[in-house]
Each structure stands twice: as structure tokens, then as C-alpha cells.
Amino acid sequence: MSYIIPIGPYHPALEEPVHARLYTEGEVIRDAEVFVGYNHRGIEKLATERNAIQTLVLVERVCGICSHSHAFTYALCVEELNGVEVPKRGEYIRVITAELERLHSHFLWLGIACHIIGHDSMFMHIWDERELVMDILEELTGNRVNYAMCTVGGARRDVSDDLRRRILEACDKLKAPLDRITEIALTDKTIAMRTKNVGVLTREDALKLGAVGPHARASGVDIDVRRDAPYSAYGDFEFDVPVVESGDVFARVVVRALECYESIKIIRQALENLPEGPINLGAKLTKIKAGQTVKRHEAPRGQLSYMLVGDNSFNNYRISIHVPSYKNTPTVPHMLRGNTVADAGLIIASIDPCFSCLDR
């Protein structure tokens, strides 16, 4: 029997509104479509009525998980157009915040993935460890979300020696639970049975469809903006880019778990080599010079791009925001085909979608 199963846009299993339509033959999904746009808030239009400092506040509201990534990328655009050189210490603090954000985002997703497959003890364990990262973020920025850490020309809050020592201690503390989580993820039978060979995205499809971030790296595509097109202070740090070939949900779990180690590695290097000096260029509001630029940042979910057009006024002439979920969501129908309806929720969630980001 053939059925069309609609999921969403508002559904108890969805954290955010999105509409998926599954075309099934019995339990097997033959085809699928995804429809977005339910979270559209007109952020790009609103930005044309705001100056650079107001825009930082606005773009942080694009997403609650990767808010720093948005402010960071927007600030990079303004600095590029205005020819501003950011103090090194400010760059390092931005990178530390970005990597802490990646850590909490990956922990969050790993927990949700476990919850979806019914492994709730693992879900609670991971989210318990995530609290350590959230505590550091709160201490560093004053907030658990929307960190307001970035400004045009640097960072807004400094890292004291005492805080630096405590973040390094927290990195040490994270090592053991992360080892344990990775070991369970790699060896647990429940996780393996629910994720191996499920929702496969081949390398060819990932390349063809333009997948980004951990989602692409789980399909054997070796891309990472931090390494391929360094920006801010990323060129100063050594880190590896984990790539897994199998392209299934299991690979996405593994890649994200391994990326947590790399983020800790970057945070440690940044803290140990934190340069002396100012953290920003002061709070003076500047006009955005005429011109156009595109800046890319490796957000937790993948490549985030901002286009900014300035016209020598205080407000943005135009900004255009394209998030990793914009690139990864079109891969979902391809991953759903041939899988069962029972796995649909997990497969959709496996790209770590953020529809709030996507619709902006």
C-alpha cells in the first residue's frame, strides 16, 4: 500500500516547525520532500534599518545555538569593508567562544540523537556533561545563550588569568567524560543498531548537493573553512579535521564526537598563548564603507556565509545570511529514500538541522 505521510510543520517530535512529506510503500520511504519557511522573521530586511552594533544584537537572534557564529561572521564582514585590524587578543577570545559554542552544540546534538533512538540514559549523561561547557560559557560571557561576546573590532569581555586557569581546568575535566561518551558511541550495540547503515549520504551525493560541516565530513568530504580558508586567528592553531567515509547516521555521531576533541585542542592553544594587549578597538560607532564582501565561518553545523553590502552610511545596505542547514536540508530527501518510516525522525535530526537559522 502507498501512503503519503505528512510530518509537521507542527509536530511533537519536532523541536522547530518544518514540513516533511514522506511517500511510502508499506513501511519503506520511496521519496520525500521538505518544505521550510515557517520561522521566517525577516532578519535580513530588519538589518537594513540597523547600524553595525544593533545588527550584532539582531543577528545573534537568528539562532539560539550558534548565536556567536552569526555575530562573529557579521563582524568579520564589517571589519573587512572598513579595513579594520582586530587586536590579536580579541581574535583569540572570539575563537575560544566559537569553539566552546561548537562543544555545547555537538554535546546537545549527541544527546538529542541518543534521545531519539531511545537511549535516554546516554542522553542525560551527555547533557549533564554539557552543563560544564555551559557553565564556562556563562562565566566567560555572562550568558548561557546569545553571548554578546563579539563586537566590530574585537571581543567585548576579557579573560582574566583566573578565568583562563579555570577554563583550562574545565578542559581537563571534560576529557574523561568525552572519552567515555566516545567509547559508548563507538561500541554500544543499541546505538550501532539504530544508526549504522541508516540514512546514508554517499560522498558523490554530498558533493553534488553541496553538503557542509560535520554532515559532509561524515560522508568523506574533507572540508572545513577554518583550515581551507583561515580567518580570524584560526591560522595560529593546529587541529585535525575528522573525516569518516561511511556516510550514515553513525558516521555523523563519530565525526561530532571527534570534533569535540579538536575544539578542546584549539581552546587550550588559544588560552595558553593568549596574547597581551587590548581586546577591541573601542566602542565608537562607525559607518559601513561602500562595497560588498562575503565572509565564511565554520559554525558548529558547517559553513555559515554572510554577504554584506555597505553604502557609506551607518546602516547596512543589504545583508544576506546563509546557514549550514540551508545547505544540508536538501540532502534529507536523498537520505530518507529506502529507509523505514521509523527512522525518518532520526535521519532528519542527523543533519543537526536548525530551521530557525535556515528561515532567518
Added chain:
Amino acid sequence: MQEYKRIDISRDDVLPLAERMKKEGRFLVMIHGMINKEGQPDVSWDYAVDPVVESYHVVGETSFPSIGAVYAEAATWPERELNELFGFSFEGLDTSKRLFLPEDMLETQGRGQIMVTPLKELVEKNVGEVNP
């Protein structure tokens, strides 16, 4: 470090350029669109030639060849977005289903620009209503 390079092309160059970029293994960063300061449509195809973003602009046109056959959904999603939100058309692009707009907007209002009330006008209007 990242760089941005603007290159102006004609609409006839769009498809051959996409084919060349694909052959070279370049990543399509995004297709952007806007109405520029001079009131002209300005659409750009941005490719990652790491660490440079090469941005190929076509100015003054509203119809373009679709590069969906080359870059699949990586191209057709931004093309559909530009079609719905700016009214730009892409030859060969399937626009039978909506991407961002509500279903009924395509049926009853046609495609193209959604008229957005400028914030200033909206504030003035609301202030007027509250304090007539």
C-alpha cells in the same frame, strides 16, 4: 586569509562558468541577489576558490540560466529563493512548488516581490494609531 574578489560577467557566461567550476571541484558558496543602489538587479554566483571567494556578478538582468543541472539543490534552493523573494527567473528551474512562501501566496498573488513596509513607516503608522 579569506579574500573576496568581484568579477563582472554576462548572463551567457553563467552556465559555462558553473560547469568549469564544477569540473575544478569548486564549492558553490551561494547565489546572492539584490537591487543595488542604482536600482539595478544585481545577482552574484559566489564560488569558493579557497581561500578566495570569487563572486561573479550579472547586473541589470532579471532572467538567468539555471545552474541546477550542474550544482543540483545547492543551486536550485538559492534560485528558488531569489525567484520567490525577488521575482528573478531562472530558465529551466522547477518553480511548481514553494520554498519559503506560503502555499496560497503562489496561487493567489503570483510570484515575486513581497511588499514589506519599511520600519520607519510602520513605526509612524503605529504611533499614529496609538496617539491619533
